[in-house]
Amino acid sequence: MRFGAVEAVGGISLTAAAGRATALLGRNGAGKSTTMRVLAGVVPATSGEVRVGGLDVRRERLAVQRLVGYCPDVGGLVPRATPWEHLQLAARLRRLGPGWEDRARDLLERFELGGVAHRVTSGFSHGMGRRLSVVLAAVHEPPVLLLDEPFDGVDPIGVEATFDVVADARARGACVLVSTHLRELAVEVCTEVAVLRAGAQVATLPAARMLGEDGAREYRSLLD
Amino acid sequence: MSTAASWTDTARREARSSLVDVGHLVRFRVGTLPRRTLRGGLVGVLALTAGSATVPAWVPGAGDPDGRASDLLLLLGTGLTSFLLLGVLAAATGGGGRELIARDHAAAYPVGPTTDHLGALLLAPLTIAWLLQAWLLLGATAYALGPRPLLVSAQVVVVLWLLAATAVAQLVGWTLEALRRGPYGVPLVRGLGLAVVLAVTGLVVTDRLLPLLDASPTTVVVIGLASTPGVRWALTVAGLLLALLVAVALGAVPAHLAARRLPVDEARAETGTHRARPAPRSDLAALVRLDRASVWRAVPTRRGVLVLAGGPGLVAVLGDLPWESVTVLPGLVASGAALLFGVNAWCLDERGALWRESLPVDPGTVFTARALVLAELLLVGSLATVALAATRAGVPTPGEAAAVVATLAVVLVQVVGASMRWSAAHPYPADLRSARATPAPPLAMVGYSARLALATTLTGVLFSLLARLPGWHVPLLVAVPMLCWSAARLVRQHRAWADPLVRARVVGAVAG
Numbered sequence: 001m002r003f004g005a006v007e008a009v010g011g012i013s014l015t016a017a018a019g020r021a022t023a024l025l026g027r028n029g030a031g032k033s034t035t036m037r038v039l040a041g042v043v044p045a046t047s048g049e050v051r052v053g054g055l056d057v058r059r060e061r062l063a064v065q066r067l068v069g070y071c072p073d074v075g076g077l078v079p080r081a082t083p084w085e086h087l088q089l090a091a092r093l094r095r096l097g098p099g100w101e102d103r104a105r106d107l108l109e110r111f112e113l114g115g116v117a118h119r120v121t122s123g124f125s126h127g128m129g130r131r132l133s134v135v136l137a138a139v140h141e142p143p144v145l146l147l148d149e150p151f152d153g154v155d156p157i158g159v160e161a162t163f164d165v166v167a168d169a170r171a172r173g174a175c176v177l178v179s180t181h182l183r184e185l186a187v188e189v190c191t192e193v194a195v196l197r198a199g200a201q202v203a204t205l206p207a208a209r210m211l212g213e214d215g216a217r218e219y220r221s222l223l224d
Numbered sequence: 225m226s227t228a229a230s231w232t233d234t235a236r237r238e239a240r241s242s243l244v245d246v247g248h249l250v251r252f253r254v255g256t257l258p259r260r261t262l263r264g265g266l267v268g269v270l271a272l273t274a275g276s277a278t279v280p281a282w283v284p285g286a287g288d289p290d291g292r293a294s295d296l297l298l299l300l301g302t303g304l305t306s307f308l309l310l311g312v313l314a315a316a317t318g319g320g321g322r323e324l325i326a327r328d329h330a331a332a333y334p335v336g337p338t339t340d341h342l343g344a345l346l347l348a349p350l351t352i353a354w355l356l357q358a359w360l361l362l363g364a365t366a367y368a369l370g371p372r373p374l375l376v377s378a379q380v381v382v383v384l385w386l387l388a389a390t391a392v393a394q395l396v397g398w399t400l401e402a403l404r405r406g407p408y409g410v411p412l413v414r415g416l417g418l419a420v421v422l423a424v425t426g427l428v429v430t431d432r433l434l435p436l437l438d439a440s441p442t443t444v445v446v447i448g449l450a451s452t453p454g455v456r457w458a459l460t461v462a463g464l465l466l467a468l469l470v471a472v473a474l475g476a477v478p479a480h481l482a483a484r485r486l487p488v489d490e491a492r493a494e495t496g497t498h499r500a501r502p503a504p505r506s507d508l509a510a511l512v513r514l515d516r517a518s519v520w521r522a523v524p525t526r527r528g529v530l531v532l533a534g535g536p537g538l539v540a541v542l543g544d545l546p547w548e549s550v551t552v553l554p555g556l557v558a559s560g561a562a563l564l565f566g567v568n569a570w571c572l573d574e575r576g577a578l579w580r581e582s583l584p585v586d587p588g589t590v591f592t593a594r595a596l597v598l599a600e601l602l603l604v605g606s607l608a609t610v611a612l613a614a615t616r617a618g619v620p621t622p623g624e625a626a627a628v629v630a631t632l633a634v635v636l637v638q639v640v641g642a643s644m645r646w647s648a649a650h651p652y653p654a655d656l657r658s659a660r661a662t663p664a665p666p667l668a669m670v671g672y673s674a675r676l677a678l679a680t681t682l683t684g685v686l687f688s689l690l691a692r693l694p695g696w697h698v699p700l701l702v703a704v705p706m707l708c709w710s711a712a713r714l715v716r717q718h719r720a721w722a723d724p725l726v727r728a729r730v731v732g733a734v735a736g
Binding site for chain 1: 493494495496497498499500503504507510511513514517518521522572573574575576578579580581582583584585586656657724725728731732735736
């Protein structure tokens, strides 16, 4: 993936399986968010092959976007719209049938956003915005869930709710990809870990290998 | 004896430190601009300023004491007053003027209200409305006085008036903003606005507006600039310099007061709740609904539309504009409305652009929704202006009515097409929460407004000429090819939006 003269991501060969949660770990600028944007169909890959749910993202972008639930790394919210208006737009464009409203309300409550469902999001704190972004990514129960920095600035209740969303997704057989620089949270919620450095994939390991002090040492050695 | 610093020392120290800060911020802003654009823009503005201040003096009839030049000299005082009044209106609408650095970015740095005030003052001339009026006044002065050796001394007075009036307008703008943020501020400022409108309407109805304008103190300035350098000229220059310095210094006072108070309108917009509406029936309806919310809930857009819908219409009523001149207004209003967000239309989503781009929807529908919402905004402003103008212009002839309809349709498609083209070509991240925000950097805004004003004014003038012809069908026939041309460009832009590379570039830019 190139932006002009800069190669943001290159040399990633990653397969994320259904029913599993894979973490993308790496320092700032490692290429995690760019990879997630490519997978979500937001940014087209300049070279290589990207398949989501077996579909080529470049050729079948709309079909891929129907499969994916994406929580972007920055903001991800239209500032002068309310959470409910975001959900209504997503429901309409994703052709959600009857029952989506109950699911949406339930998710809002789990993320403690039920009380602000009709308030414009521009006044939301960073953590509230992150939590709503996870709700928007998960409301349609997508087969592929892409969460980019979902724990950034989020309080413990929000983190737990996100864990639940990931667990639910795995339980129904969805493929989950979590991009974060928070190793401890990543290993808690994911089964596998892919470490990126300077736009390239340097390792893919079972999440258990990244646990504790030993895991921290191994992670550091992969980053340097 | 007290050893504490006196308030004058403190004020002097703060003024000095604020001036230094403004220098840093200007260098920071300039550093983000491409050198060629900056150089080209500056050379263009300076060349046009020098040209407008000198060239009209050599036009036949310039300086003629018995001709049009003499009439123009008599009208110059009214022109100077109008410049001041429009400046006040702009500063009041803009909540104290534009920001040298966006509020969120400035939050991490010790940027004080005095720096903010001086920065807003520095940016005030960087609008096409300010520049056009300045060029008009300089040009009118040159034509009125003719090619005499001391034209320079007259233009010095005009330039000083432009600067002093801008500083006074800024002072009034900050004062109104401080009032607006105070207890019962919003109804108070709205009440003041209404009182001014009623007072001016009363003056028009009783035919006392023109005598009042003739008696305005700007006549003294005109006498000063028209006189040869001597005591009167020196007194005029000194008076204007003093007014400039005092207004700049005093402006910091309400700026500090406003900074200590919560921006009520913006706070209300950020915490506003909106009850759920039934689910939209189509993708387009869903997208339009969200886009419409983004436009009409933004404080700068709401205030801007209100001024644009009322201001030019009121001028038409006060000036008793005939229908053939009314054709110029829709273009000006549509241009102004496009500058509220249209020239960078995708910035409405801000950081939500990434999420929106991940939704499964045809990009063409997204483009159509955004263009429709923009067209709606332009139409509301333009129709309100024409409706206001109609109250004084009477019943139009079929030809005049056709010309107005044709102008409305042509400028609408022209402006929407140009805006959507620029939005895709030059996207900027913009935070439209602040009443002082603009969708693009100041120099870019000058470029956009100049191009929009030129295109729409030429269109308006063309239909104004056609309105004088017998038969209502001529304006409509002329409008058809113009509409086809503009519509074809809009369709081309619609197709270009299907390119994921174009969208990725825009989304990446506006999401910051």
